[in-house]
Amino acid sequence: MGNAKNPVLFYVAIAVTVVALLFCVYHLIPNIYHVPVPAYAEPTKVHEKYVAFFAGLAVLGVIGALITRPKTGAK
Secondary structure, three states: OOOOOOOOHHHHHHHHHHHHHHHHHHOOOOOOOHHHHHHHHOOOOHHHHHHHHHHHHHHHHHHHOOOOOOOOOOO
């Protein structure tokens, strides 16, 4: 196998990035009911903690995609 990188990991990292960005935008929109917030939080407000978490997860997904990207056929 040598130095070949797994393309499945590349696509998984892209999928994680896209999903994390969608959740980041979802938690940024005010006045909609945010389902996964704790009971003590108001579910219709912007939740900065979740936005920061999912933005960080998106950054990790981008880094993972850059690390695992498949090599091109040209030399």
